[in-house]
Amino acid sequence: MQIRQEVFDDRAGIYAVTHAAFSKDDHLVEPSEVGLVQQLFECDRYSPAFSLVATNGNTVIAHVIATWGTVDGKHKLLGLGPLTVAPEYQGKGAGTALMQAISDRAESEHVSGIVLLGATGYYQRFGYEPAVSRGIIPSDPVWGDHFMVRVFDERSLPTGHYRYAAPFGC
Numbered sequence: 001m002q003i004r005q006e007v008f009d010d011r012a013g014i015y016a017v018t019h020a021a022f023s024k025d026d027h028l029v030e031p032s033e034v035g036l037v038q039q040l041f042e043c044d045r046y047s048p049a050f051s052l053v054a055t056n057g058n059t060v061i062a063h064v065i066a067t068w069g070t071v072d073g074k075h076k077l078l079g080l081g082p083l084t085v086a087p088e089y090q091g092k093g094a095g096t097a098l099m100q101a102i103s104d105r106a107e108s109e110h111v112s113g114i115v116l117l118g119a120t121g122y123y124q125r126f127g128y129e130p131a132v133s134r135g136i137i138p139s140d141p142v143w144g145d146h147f148m149v150r151v152f153d154e155r156s157l158p159t160g161h162y163r164y165a166a167p168f169g170c
C-alpha cells in the first residue's frame, strides 16, 4: 500500500471507492458522499495538499480529504471528511495510514488543528477529542462529542462557531 497526494487521474477511483464504501443495500443508488466529494473538489475550500489516496499498485483503495471551514466566519480551520476505505480493504490499516498521513501533512503545513464529525471510538486513537472542550462549537449541537478536533498548535487554534465548507450544507 502506498500513500500519496491525490492527482486528477485518481478521481474516478476515488468516486468508485466512495460509492462502494457508503452504499447501503442498493448499489444502484448513489450515496450522497459521492456528490459531496465531487463538490469538495470543485469548491474554493479545496486544497490538494489535504486530499490523500492509498493505492495498491495503480488502484485507489482509500481516500481522505480535509477542506477549509471557518470559525466565526473569519478564521480558517480544516474539516476532515469523508474518510473512505474500499469494503474489501477495510480493517487492514488503510484508514489508520491515511489518518496518520493527513496529520503529518497538517503538521508540516503548520495547521493549527483539524475538526471532524465521526465515531469517537475510531478517531480518539488518532488524538481527536471533543471539539467543544477546546471551544469549537458545532453548527448542530446534536453532534455532541462526535464533533472532534485534533490540535496541532493550541496557541493558534481558533475558538468559536465552526462551519464546514459549503458542500457539506452545515
Ligand SMILES: CC(C)(COP(=O)(O)OP(=O)(O)OC[C@H]1O[C@@H](n2cnc3c(N)ncnc32)[C@H](O)[C@@H]1OP(=O)(O)O)[C@@H](O)C(=O)NCCC(=O)NCCS
Pocket (backbone or CB within 6 Å): 021, 022, 081, 082, 083, 084, 085, 086, 089, 090, 091, 092, 093, 094, 095, 096, 097, 118, 119, 120, 121, 122
Ligand atoms: C471507518 C473506516 C474509515 C475505517 O478504516 P479501516 O481501514 O477499515 O480501519 P483500520 O484498519 O485503519 O482500523 C481498524 C480498527 O478501527 C476500528 N473501527 C473501524 N470502524 C470503526 C467505527 N465506526 N467505530 C469504532 N471503531 C472502528 C476497528 O474495530 C479496528 O479496531 P482495532 O484496531 O482495535 O482492531 C472504513 O471502515 C470505512 O471506510 N467505512 C465506510 C465509510 C465510513 O464509515 N467512513 C467514516 C465516516 S466519514
